[in-house]
Amino acid sequence: MQGFLNLNKPFGWTSHDCVARVRKLLRLKRVGHAGTLDPAATGVLPIAFGKATRLLQYLPSSKAYNATIRLGVRTTTDDLQGEIITSAPCPGLSLAEVKSLLPQFEGKIEQIPPSYSAIQVDGKRLYDLARRGEKVEVPVRTVEVFQIEILDWREGEFPELDIAIACGGGTYIRAIARDLGAALETGGTLAALTRTESSGFYLKDSLTLTDLEAQLQAGTFCPMAPDAALQYLPSVTLPATSAQKWCQGQRIPVPDVSGIVRVYEEETRFLGIGQSQDGVLIPQMVFEPIS
Template structure:
């Protein structure tokens, strides 16, 4: 089996759990995922099947989320899975004030990952250190938030705001929730998170495990093509002779010169052959799949 599964990850499952479940259902050893999701998050988790695991590094990094942020609360994990640090009812906060504060998080921003995260410091993951009670300063990272839009606003002692967030790779939505609370001087934590798009895959086209099992039982499951999420890369088409040489690891003089460094490579019959690197007018095999 060779291609991708666009999985709608269920609540409470780790990304590793999803890989293990997929491996069992498909009876396939070689399975991997792109873009780790926290157990409490749901939504798009791209799963690579078979040789497609070698393509994970070439997937686009852009992601999109629907997040619910509660103000007036701070927790140890920056979401409701952690212990409450402070909890104070919010008064006098308006939607316009929240809108203005959110603007500070658009564009390239510096972000400190949550203490409970998979970031490694001195070879150890932050969540392992946090569980041991060790306090470690997480490294500041530069991330990019491409778009942020308020979807809904609910007033109350602990007001909540639903936000659409489109961002680049490495962005922690829990950190945005925490930092929004800091800017507003109310405290903030993430209540719910759903990833609506990731690495070229969208929620509308995703499958739940129930969907997958039903399709497998009916014999109708087909993985998405291996190049389905690589459309952001330019491509080159090789003649039959050139394609055969390229698949044998030989460098090819391109028929159509390209200024792009990384290319999708196809045979003239539209078979996807793999990934090549352009060096001037020479196409160098980087990842040969056929």
């Protein structure tokens, strides 16, 4: 079995937990995921199995989330799973004040990831260093936020803002919550997070682990085709003779195509990923060799 699973990750599970569970349910060793989600986050976690794990690196990096930001609170982890650093009610805060600051979090922005994150510094994960109480300088990253849309606003001593965020890979929504709170001078932390899109997979099409188990027991589970998540890439179709040569590592002349492409034999058989430059198609990853 090989292909992709659009998994709806449950609350409290790590991405590694989900991979381990899918590996056990499918009885496969080769299982991997794209785009790690924090344990407290739910939503889309793309999972590949079999030879499709080799295609994870070619998935698009776009992401989308629905997030709830609680203002007036700061925590060690920049979400409600951490210890409270400060808690100061701000009942007078208005939605207009929040709206005026949101544009500074759109576009290409510089962001300091949370101290409790999987980023490595000198070969060590930040969350491991943080748990040991070690102080390290977290490197600034440039990320891109395409759009922030306000979904709801709830007044109170600790107002909550619901937003939808579309962004590029590597963006930390916890950092946006923290930095919005800092800009408002109230403090802020992430109260809830659901990923609604990741690498071309959408929440509305996802399966829970319970769904997966039920479909496997009923014999109705049908994995997504290995090339289904790669439709954003242009494609090249080769005749049978050229396809065989390409699968054997040879370079094939192809006009009018450049960059990373999907490669097919006579439009139906997915062969793998190639790179076209200067009119020549170079094998990058042969998924389905021709004997």
